[in-house]
Structure formats: C-alpha cells, structure tokens
Amino acid sequence: MVAGAKRNVDAALHADPKFWPALYQRAEIFAWQGQYQLAIADCNEALRQYPGFVEASLLRATINAYLGKYAEALKEFKRRGHARYPRRCVRRDRRF
Numbered sequence: 001m002v003a004g005a006k007r008n009v010d011a012a013l014h015a016d017p018k019f020w021p022a023l024y025q026r027a028e029i030f031a032w033q034g035q036y037q038l039a040i041a042d043c044n045e046a047l048r049q050y051p052g053f054v055e056a057s058l059l060r061a062t063i064n065a066y067l068g069k070y071a072e073a074l075k076e077f078k079r080r081g082h083a084r085y086p087r088r089c090v091r092r093d094r095r096f
Helices: 002-015 020-032 036-049 054-066 070-079
Strands: none
Touching (some): 002 020, 020 036, 020 054
C-alpha cells in the first residue's frame, strides 16, 4: 500500500518537481518509514514553495520533537500557534 502511494507521488513529482502537495505526501511517507531527514527535506521544499502550508510546518515540528530536537520543534509549534506538542510527538514507543 505504501509502495503504491510512493510510486504515485514519485510519478507526480516526475511530471512536476515543484508540486508542493506531492512533496508533502512524500514527506509523510518518509516519516512513516522512519526516514526523518528525507521527510524534513521535503517539508522544507514544500514550505519554500508555499510558506503558508501549515501541515508541512507541523509535520516538520513533529518529526523534530520525535528526534529530540525540542527547541526547534517548540519554535515551529509556537510560530504556527500550537503551544503544546501533539500527542503523537511524545509517544516514543510508536512511529508516526
């Protein structure tokens, strides 16, 4: 299921490398697979193209919190108006 989703996202990005919704979807897939640096890179690129994309910002913050980069995560959450970490950030026993 994830492999099929990744193929579809890769096809969309092959057709249009600047398609930021596909970058975000790929970031979610990377995060689910535990490839956090690749997920953050895709979030960064999606946000570079569309700075108002809150979901990409919050995914990046969530990943940073999961990785123990709490200062970066908190800064991002505060910038987006979320003063507290989402519940899934603090659960160290499960992946995204």
